[in-house]
Amino acid sequence: MTDTNKSGVIRDINGPIVTIDLPGIRSGEQVKIGELGLFGEVISLRGQQAVVQTYESTEGVRPGEPAVGVGWPLSVELGPGLMGGIFDGVQRPLAKIALESGDYIRRGISVPALDRGKQWEFERSETLEPGAKVGPGTVLGTVQETQTIQHRILIPPGVEGELEEIAPPGDYDIESTIARVRDAKGTVHRLSMYHRWPVRKPRPYLQRDDGVSPLITGQRVIDTFFPQLKGGKGAVPGPFGAGKTVVQQQVARWSNADIVIYVGCGERGNELVDVLETFPELDDPYSGRKLMERTLLVANTSNMPVVAREASVYVGITMAEYYRDMGYDVVMLADSTSRWAEALREVSGRLGQMPVEEGYPAYLASRLAAVYERAGRIETFDAGPGSVTLIGAVSPPGGDFSEPVTSHTKDIIETFWALSKELADARHYPSIDWVTSFSGHVQTAAQWWHKEVDAKWEKRRAAALALLARDAELLRIVNLVGPEALSSAQRWELEGASLIKEGVLQQSALDDIDTFCSPAKQFALLDLAISIFNQGQTLIELGVPVTELQDLPLLAKMRRIKSMYSSEELDQIEAFRKEVDQAMEAIRIEYAKQGEVSS
Known part of the structure; x- marks a missing residue:
């Protein structure tokens, strides 16, 4: 961890972009800014100076105030207690924040994503004994996170060696040591039930596999005409009022995935409020219990800081990868990637970067591709196959599908559910246009349909x-x-x-x-x-x-x-x-x- 005694100072402030003097800081590291302790992320280094993008408004912050590195990049906490939670764009739990600061998030507030005081009943793996060779992804044991989801405690990436000790079955908090592993260099790693992972770094896996079965959503125009495989990449583009949010909510509610992660990225507050109020009341059609027992929500409304909006998609996909590594099929819905791209555009403009198509930065296509490529069906290290299905909503201005975000997305994804304003105006819902939409998974889906339903x-x-x-x-x-x-x-x-x-x-x-x-x-x-x-x-x-x-x-x-x-x-x-x-x-x-x- 960075030596917090080596604090720097703020030199310049330009909206969410802050320039600081902080020797020894690293690119990508998180920084606490000003007397309020606003969190930010180093995105550029210029000699001894670092350029930081802050996740909160810098109003009232002045040059000369302190800046301190925290020692790690923008990361999420991964462990029991995530499921059923509602987080903001940088994984702060909104329910706990509401108890501390009321209806509005107080700037500089820092609340851990996972409850440190809650006890979880840990059941150790029956196949592991001290002396066993273990590595990333090895299942140490399980915790019943909800009635629906069994949380598998994994050895985090980067840890490999000989298992020296594993805790007996019992109740532990997430910071308690449940195992010790000695690596080849003799270093002993103390493992608890949670770990941190940087959100911009894809989590490793054993190998990537092709999709084999469709994601059943219960929506005929999707399942029958434009199927999406588990582990696939899809997009729902459409103009305002065409029904993108309803399509995504129907997929979230009815899909046969094990886990659903819904990321509201820069959407209107009233729409997210509807999601936050509705989802806890819904029953899971597969288990008969509450849908939130296998659902996780990330809420970042359009009036929240623009940089946190950009981070929210990475936070969501990292948590999706974590549950994928347990062998679950996860579906992540991002509503919408257009608002995410607008955040990229605003930050790049403040950095003085050369704009290209419609003011977007030149790296828009590569950033979109990097996010979508984190979807896929994989073979985990120790938990069998798992998958992340990523479905992003796109909001092209005026319904123009030739605009940069839609056109680049169309080149990346495999399933394209294009919404039509004409169909929506005619009250035909879902307003997915059967002429413009396409799916690259028909042949694979056909094998499943022919086996499970009918050969015709x-x-x-x-x-x-x-x-x-x-x-x-x-x-x-x-x-x-x-x-x-x-x-x-x-x-x-x-x-x-x-x-x-x-x-x-x-x-x-x-x-x-x-x-x-x-x-x-x-x-x-x-x-x-x-x-x-x-x-x-x-x-x-x-x-x-x-x-x-x-x-x-x-x-x-x-x-x-x-x-x-x-x-x-x-x-x-x-x-x-x-x-x-x-x-x-x-x-x-x-x-x-x-x-x-x-x-």
């Missing part, structure tokens, strides 16, 4: 997307010359596309039945819509007027059936399918007889 999944998905593409072409013709210019077959194609859009793609987050849709129900609805279209197409070839088919009551029921029956009532959907088949067969027989009579 990929064909039905391809047929639906082809019909939707044909619908877009026909609608352009209709807008120019009207529907009368279309043939009966073309008008039926429009009707079939409408069935898919309204009966499959549309899904209300506020509908108690339809807010979540199981994979089996998703396929049942898609297969039913395609079946109706195919049978209708055959009837039109027999000469049945398209208006007669459009007037069938079963089409209206097809549009409503998603909200009529839950995922457990697939037999009701199958019964309706039989009704459809009977109705279509009756029409076919009737027109076949008419054809025989006329001949």
Whole structure:
């Protein structure tokens, strides 16, 4: 740790950028600034002077006040007690801060992320005995962090050697020594139940693997049409009011990940308040307990310091990697990366760096890529496979997807759920545009769908997307010359596309039945819509007027059936399918007889 007697002084202040004289300080080290003790991070060294970006407002701080290095870079505390917590952008626990400073965060307040006084019941690993060779990621034991999550106590990266001692089962606080490891140099490392890790440094792993199974979100347009694998990288771009936050909250609530980390990065306070108030009340659909038992929130609103906003994404992804190293599948949602990029732009401007596209720094693309590349499915050192799925919301000004943040993100990620203002204005939610969106995981997801649900999944998905593409072409013709210019077959194609859009793609987050849709129900609805279209197409070839088919009551029921029956009532959907088949067969027989009579 840095010798705190060697304190420096503040020389210059430019918003959150402070220049200090502090000999011996290192790049990246954290610094306490001024009489208030504001925390900051060294981002540049110029001889004996260091440039520091502070995580809090520097209003009232004057040149000549002291500056002291704390001895480590911006780091997070990793150990039992994180789960269910709500933290700010630099991992300060907001509930504890509220008890000390009220509704507003007092500048300079320093509260540890983890409770030092709480006792945890430690169960040592049965396979470890003194004398064993251990290394980074070795599981020393477990702690039941919540009823849902078992916290595995890992040897931190950088520690390797012979296990000299391991604590017996019992209750310990996070600072108690639970193991001692002697390395090859003879140094003894005292290990507790927590450790620090610098947020800008990716945590190590044994090897990176390809994704093998989709992240099931219960949202049909995502799971069926644009699937995301566990360990994948995705983005949700869209203009204001298109529903980015709702899409991310639905993924957070219903996804089949083990752990959810939601990072509100520079979003409006009222939206984050809604998250903070709603999530603790939600029930986990998989365990039946509270969702917060496997959820962690990082809240950094738009009125909080801009530098803390930039740090919040790194804080979230580091905690996600920590639980990944325990062998869990983690999904991290960043809302939004555009606000994060704006923080980069503001800081780079104050540093006098050369701006490029729309004022963003030249390193925008590399910073975005570095964050997204920390997602992935990996093989841990001792806990089996784990994954981090990273889904970032992007808020392009005016919905312009060619702006720098969106265009660079699109080059990096594998799944692109593009939200449409036109669909949102038409009250079609989720407003994910099936023309602009894409997924690079379809082939891998198909293997899972074919094994777990139905072997026809990929064909039905391809047929639906082809019909939707044909619908877009026909609608352009209709807008120019009207529907009368279309043939009966073309008008039926429009009707079939409408069935898919309204009966499959549309899904209300506020509908108690339809807010979540199981994979089996998703396929049942898609297969039913395609079946109706195919049978209708055959009837039109027999000469049945398209208006007669459009007037069938079963089409209206097809549009409503998603909200009529839950995922457990697939037999009701199958019964309706039989009704459809009977109705279509009756029409076919009737027109076949008419054809025989006329001949």
